[in-house]
Amino acid sequence: MQLKLAFSPCPNDTFMFAAMVHGLTDTEGLVFDYVMEDVETLNHLAMEGAMDMIKVSYHAYLFLTSRYRLLNSGSALGFGNGPLLITHKNHDVEKLKDFIVALPGEFTTAHLLFRLAFPLIHKKVFMRFSDIENAILEGKVDAGVIIHENRFTFEQKELIKLLDLGEFWESTTHAPIPLGGIVIRKGLGSDITEKLERVMHRSVVFARSHPEEVMPFVRCHAQEMDEEVMKKHIQLYVNDFSVSLGTTGKKAVELLFRIAKEKGLIDY
Secondary structure, three states: OEEEEEEOOOHHHHHHHHHHHOOOOOOOOOEEEEEEOOHHHHHHHHHOOOOOEEEEEHHHHOOOOOOEEEOOOOOEEEOOOOOEEEEEOOOOHHHHHHOOEEEOOOOOHHHHHHHHHOOOOOOEEEOOHHHHHHHHHOOOOOEEEEOHHHHHOHHHHOEEEEEEHHHHHHHHHOOOEEEEEEEEEOOOOHHHHHHHHHHHHHHHHHHHHOHHHHHHHHHHOOOOOOHHHHHHHHHHHOOHHHHOOHHHHHHHHHHHHHHHHHOOOOOO
């Protein structure tokens, strides 16, 4: 059976999906027709119901529960890996409430965490995550929330951190940060659903056990990224929660739902 799959070209995703899309592990007869897109594009594809299996932000998942179910494996969830709010070193941080802030997408978890931390800042611009640093440097925005590999490179461009939104979340909840997860379309049937649970788990475990076999796929889609940054990216976002959410991970996701509802960010 062939399924439509979508994930990002970021190293953590290509690392985790490499084995299953290239047949390095048992896929139990499932074949994946896959595409790679930016995180916010993935969120919108899921909202359109366009994919059978797709990586989404946990913020987006708050709006997708009627259409998709969450897999136990494949999540980006953990401690110390949250989005960063940055600005130019010459900007007056005392005027933060008046800043125009760039964010990597309306339905990204970065945006949700920003709303929780700064509910009174409403001047926001949404753009591709990789464009945010330059937007600050060119004076198009005053600050921005960065994700992915940019957290390893922003200081090289004389940008400074104003707040680690992950630390904000952790200090207020004492829970890991639910950044993104893998969801599958409801209605695939219990047999396919159970297979996808096993296949995703197998793919993540294989990558962590045999990184040398999946790294060519990672490098292919991160050609402009420094090798060391690539490895740091994977180490930060692929962890034990990626293998299995477990009780702690599931509670963190439930907490995100509860807080979003209490703050009026979702209405169900």
